[in-house]
Amino acid sequence: MIVDDPTRTEQIQRTLQARYDELTAEYEAERDRGHRLRLIEVGDSAGDDQADSGSKAAERDAARSVLGVILDRRLQYEHALARLAAGGYGACETCGSEIPIERLEIFPAATSCVACKQAKERRAA
Numbered sequence: 001m002i003v004d005d006p007t008r009t010e011q012i013q014r015t016l017q018a019r020y021d022e023l024t025a026e027y028e029a030e031r032d033r034g035h036r037l038r039l040i041e042v043g044d045s046a047g048d049d050q051a052d053s054g055s056k057a058a059e060r061d062a063a064r065s066v067l068g069v070i071l072d073r074r075l076q077y078e079h080a081l082a083r084l085a086a087g088g089y090g091a092c093e094t095c096g097s098e099i100p101i102e103r104l105e106i107f108p109a110a111t112s113c114v115a116c117k118q119a120k121e122r123r124a125a
């Protein structure tokens with residue numbers, strides 16, 4: 001689906017932008033939570049036993065990886081928005097074929113077709 005209808009383009013742009021903003025809000029909420037965890041830790045680590053500080057560290061690591069995941073996803077939306085602005089939205093970046101609309105409805109930020117995505121994942125594995 002190569003988008004040439006301005007109404008449709010605008011619609012997609014809004015969908016992508018809304019999701020991008022959501023991810024930004026999620027990121028900020030998660031980041032603030034991380035700050036709070038650290039503050040709590042500094043505040044009450046004096047009486048901690050080993051297990052306590054271990055689970056707090058695990059919680060902090062989890063928060064950090066959540067941040068990474070959110071940022072990665074936000075980057076995908078940013079990329080899709082750029083593709084949309086450039087006129088390449090809906091075309092697979094690898095093979096150039098059209099990405100099925102069903103796939104774009106589920107993953108609006110998809111920039112490759114299923115076959116290329118799977119091939120890429122196989123290479124990465």
Ligand SMILES: [Zn+2]
Nearest residue numbers: 092095113116
């Ligand atoms: Zn492809």
